[in-house]
Amino acid sequence: MTSADSSDGNNLHQGRSATFESEITFGSRRVKYALRVSARARHPRIEVTVRDGVRVILPARMAAAEAEPLLRARAAWVLRTLDRAERWARVMPVRRLAHGAEVPFLGTNLRLDVARGPTRVGRLGDSLMVTVPTPVDRSIRRALVGWYRREAEWELERRVRDLSSRHGLAVRSVVVRDQKTRWGSCSTSGRLSFNWRLMLAPPEIVDYLVCHELAHLWEPNHSPRFWARVGGLCPAWREREKWLRKHGAGLVL
Numbered sequence: 001m002t003s004a005d006s007s008d009g010n011n012l013h014q015g016r017s018a019t020f021e022s023e024i025t026f027g028s029r030r031v032k033y034a035l036r037v038s039a040r041a042r043h044p045r046i047e048v049t050v051r052d053g054v055r056v057i058l059p060a061r062m063a064a065a066e067a068e069p070l071l072r073a074r075a076a077w078v079l080r081t082l083d084r085a086e087r088w089a090r091v092m093p094v095r096r097l098a099h100g101a102e103v104p105f106l107g108t109n110l111r112l113d114v115a116r117g118p119t120r121v122g123r124l125g126d127s128l129m130v131t132v133p134t135p136v137d138r139s140i141r142r143a144l145v146g147w148y149r150r151e152a153e154w155e156l157e158r159r160v161r162d163l164s165s166r167h168g169l170a171v172r173s174v175v176v177r178d179q180k181t182r183w184g185s186c187s188t189s190g191r192l193s194f195n196w197r198l199m200l201a202p203p204e205i206v207d208y209l210v211c212h213e214l215a216h217l218w219e220p221n222h223s224p225r226f227w228a229r230v231g232g233l234c235p236a237w238r239e240r241e242k243w244l245r246k247h248g249a250g251l252v253l
């Protein structure tokens, strides 16, 4: 074993996994994809993501040639999802998390001050001091997500308490989650949940989402009556919705 292997320690225990670059033609359209033969996968699957494009994952027992029929069988879904991913990619920030990089936080940008040490994140003015044992993108990201979540808990709790008491609404609890596709939700028992990624948005967007979920305490649907309630709490809700539709996918670290 060479010293280069030691940093890859995990992969050594996963048996023989390998990734190949490949290409398929659907009509006149050529689509590149990554074919991964995985020793751990039990079933074949297709993934389409903004970051990685199209990926086919095959269990080791399947032959690489089986990837193409799988893709053909789901051609419409693959193309539709890929188009959507490409539209998203245009609003996604290209951000390498390293010393000196900037991250958005409630309408301002914080500059990362990265150092080596036990994992810790703290804000100092416009700087975000991040110490991690190994200062690489992935570990910085993990530390930052922890910080954003804690900030989100504090911020959202504060905004919810403030607005709900002003309007005589009973909120049981506020939780912060890591949701891929939703900004918030509201249960009939008065439990509100929000996505921590809201901290990447300007404050007026956060306020709108809080109003939106609070309005669900009156109307657990998206009826005209619901939107009238939202309008009462946040008159500019139409612009906020429009902003979210346009920029929401870009609210990622």
Ligand SMILES: [Zn+2]
Pocket: 212, 216, 221, 222
């Ligand atoms: Zn809603």
